[in-house]
Amino acid sequence: MAASSQISFYNATGGEIRWDAAKSVGNSRQGMMLILSGLGPTIAAATVMLVVSVLLAAWIYPLMTKWMCSVFSKWLHVPEEQLPGADNSRAPSSAVRTWTIRAAIITLLLWIIRPAVPFNHISGALPFVMFTGAASHSVKPQPGAASPFPFPELLEEIYWEPSDGHYKGWNPGATDPSELPAWASEYLPPGFERWKDPHGNRAARNSYDPTSDPLRITNLNQGLLAPLEEALKERDIPITHIVMVMMESGRQDMFPFKAGSRVHEHILEAWESSSKKPQEDLDEILSQLTPIAEVLTGQPSGFNSSAEVASQKFGGINIQGVTTGSTLSSKARIVDYCGVQALPVDFMAEMDTSSYQPCLMQVLELFNQLKQKQNDGKDPRERLWNTIYAQSVTGQFKAQDKLITKLGFKQSLYSEDIDKTESKYYHKMEKINYFGYAEEEIRPYLKDMIRDTIDNNQRLFLSHFTSTTHHPWGVPSKFTKKEYIPHSEAFSKHEKLDAYLNTIRYVDNWLGQFMDLLDEEGIANETLTVFVGDHGQAFDEDSRMTGTYQNGHISNFAVPLTLHHPLLPRIQTVANATTVSILPTILDLLTSTKSLNEDDTEISLDLANQYEGQSLIRPYVNSHHGREAWKFAIINAGGTMLSIGSAAAPYRLILPLTMDFEFQFTHTELDFYEEEPIVEWDIESLTGLVQEKYGDEAAEWASRAQMVGVWWVKERMRLWDFHPKDFT
Known part of the structure; x- marks a missing residue:
């Protein structure tokens, strides 16, 4: 069964099973259902192997019997004429034995002198690989010293930079501890441990120090993007609330879907080579794939909806060229929320330790702590923040709910919460995949949480995760599917992409409902909404391997990133960055728009200079004094491959x-x-x-x-x- 699992997994994804990872995924009910989604092909492969083995057994068994008896007849003291299958055509036992010994010696010598890479992996026998994967590989975290940077010439003192205001300078190799900011105290929230050290952050061996990070390049000394700077001179752009929408398997080339894109070319080629004809005008149905994404990003699709999009009076900064910090969703959350780069180990070892930077929710909690009491609401900058996380699927898969709490969210909503009969809006719901429900099921709950926050005179930070675009790409039965790519023939390679495109249209429609919800509650004109993909999704049309697991193909990395606010100017910009820049960008926007009070502004300006990522509302600096703006992305599941790029x-x-x-x-x-x-x-x-x-x-x-x-x-x-x- 293990061999058939390997075969079916390879046929489905083009990759190999790592049994340690399979064990980890199968530890939850949802993970087991994910594994069982491949049960059909596995049974088919097992059936073929069983039939072939039965047919070959009658030939292989006598052959192996003759060989074994010939090899061991000398030690068994069995006369040669009494051996099974003895006949005149069979070679003498001594000759068989001699060649067997020679082959064994040659094999042993080759095994000794061969390179470890890649032959150790190639020759791994399935039972041993399985048993190795079944063993526990958990290791308790241990402290360690910093490793020397491989290019010390880039760290020479001639490149050092002095401090300047909130910028602490850059001087790797200096030994003087950095001074603690005025706002630091022993009562800081979780995530601020290194600011609690009275000796400064350099004294903490395992803390991050931007002044000594060999890779850090800042652009906070650059001016704002010109259209934004001009807009701020003309009008106020209040940011009272922040919403972050993280889109599962959100590909940059699908937000919006465009005419002339690679996927569009595949669609046209598929129809040209098919005997079928589309039931509707192809351009018309493709133009309706992502109309909301067109409005939010300000990018026309190139189909017949372009003129309509151009007339929309919405604002926002659409950033192209961004890649995810990890193709594993949970690690991508850590990168996006905390402005850190995740651990290059399989799955969520981060749960057993602490982030080396405060997450955005923890920063907002620090703002709360510095306010003595709730105000009368006349100045929104004096209100307390309420942090909420919401998704319509399970929070128990890979302990996502525990991670969300650890990162600092005060409230959360998962499918487990709306599944209870005592839930406020409980009704019989349709599961669309093994993780849970479609996004629209949580709409009334979102409405209540937003309204409660407003009624309590608080500022909202809401993070919403869309999941319909996750495998197996199911949609509610009432949702009318379209055939974007012909796939009626058996085993069509286009079937998965076609299903994905339908979920893209469903989520796009949901995003329209979600934005309407903000408008209904009267907060649209004071809300910054960040749209970002957690990672991409490779299909057969993209690469030999599909999915994100152990797959380094570029289609898994390029993600959309849009900062939407109705009063922002329309800006299209390019930054060869990763999502590690999201948090410092949000802090930069809050201070640039004067959306924080005086105390919070000082903290925000300090913290923006502490993170690794550059701000995306300023010109992106690709290199500085020979140092490149490196881009790192951890490849699902985390501990096997790393994607490296450079701006x-x-x-x-x-x-x-x-x-x-x-x-x-x-x-x-x-x-x-x-x-x-x-x-x-x-x-x-x-x-x-x-x-x-x-x-x-x-x-x-x-x-x-x-x-x-x-x-x-x-x-x-x-x-x-x-x-x-x-x-x-």
Whole structure:
């Protein structure tokens, strides 16, 4: 059954099962249902293997019997003529025995002298691999010292920068502890541990210090984007409330869906090669895929809805070029909410330690603590913040509910809450997948939570996670599906993408309802709404492998990021950044729009200078004094591969963190869809091929990225106080 599981998993995703990861996923009911979604192909593969084995048994059994008896007849003292199957055509036992011994010796020698990579992985026998995966690999976090940066010449004193106001400077190698800010005290919320140290943050061995981070580049000394700066001179743009909508499997090229995109080309090719014809005008039905996303981003789809979108009087900053910090949803949450980079280990080891930076909810709690009492509401900047997390699916899968509480949310809503018969709006609901319900089921609960926050004279931070676009891409039965790609033929490779496109349309429609909800409650004109994808989603049309699991294809990384506010100017900008920049950008927007009181403004200005990410409402700095703005993304499930890019170079490297995977290099300008990646098992061979194809500069970058990536992994272990004893 294990072999058939391997075969069906490979057929479905193009990858291999890691049994330790399978054990972790199967620990919950929802995870087990996810695994069982592949039961049909597994049973089919097992049936084929069983039938083939029965047919071959009658031939293999006598052959193996003859060979075994020939090899061991000398020690069993059995006369050769009495051996099973003895006949004149059979080679003498001594000859068989001699060649068997020779083959064994040659195999042993080859096993000794062969390189560990990749042969140890290739020759792993299934039972041993399973037993290894079944064993526990949990390691208690251990403290560790900082690793030396691989390019010390970039840290020389000639590049050091003095402090300037809220900017603390940059001076790696200096030994003087940084001063604590005036707002620091021993009563700070969780997440602020390093500010509680009276000796300054450098004294804490495992804390983050922006003044000594070799990779940190700030752009807070740059002016705001010109249209935003002009708009702030003309009018107030109040941000009383903040809403963050994180979209499951949210691909950048689907927000909005555009004519001429890669997926659009696949759709046209599929219809051209099919004997079927679309039941409706194809351009018309494609134009209705993401009309709400067009309005929110200000980007026309290029179909017949473009003129309508151009006339919409909405504002916001749409940022293109952003990639996720992790293709595992829970780790992506940590990156987005906390402005940190997650642990490069499988699944959520972050639950056993603490974030090395305060999350946004904890920052808002600090603002609350500094207010002596609730005010009369005349000045919204003096109100307390209420932090809420809401999703229509389970919170128990991989302990998401515990993570959300740990990150600082005060209220939460999951499918378990609306499943109770005593729930306020309980009714018989239709499950659309093994995780829970469609988003519309929580609409009345969202309305109540928003209204209660307003009635209590509070400021709202609401984070909502959409999940319908998750596998298996189910929609409510009342939702009318469209056939975007012909897939009536058996085993069509387009069936999954077509299902995904239907969920994209469903979620787009839901986002329209969600924005209407803010308008109904009278807070739309004072609410900043952040739309971001947690990660992308690869399909057969994109790459050999599908899904995000152990898949480094670019379609899993490019995500939409839009900062929507009706009073913001329409801005289209490009930043080759990751979602680690979301938190400092929000802090920058709050202070730039004067949406905080005096005390909170000072804290926000201090904290914005403490995070690794740059602000996305200012020109993005790609490099500074030879230092590149590196981009790191952890690949699902976390501990096997790392995606490395740079805002200063058009290249991308997939760095294996175990010996089971290969290095992969792509030139992102010449091979944007990664159709011809360079793949090798060691960095030396890879850089050699890169040099042949793209030249010295690309080869040097690949080598540099590998060294920076190894350092980055060790540095995350240090910052998270997580050091497995077998990590080198």
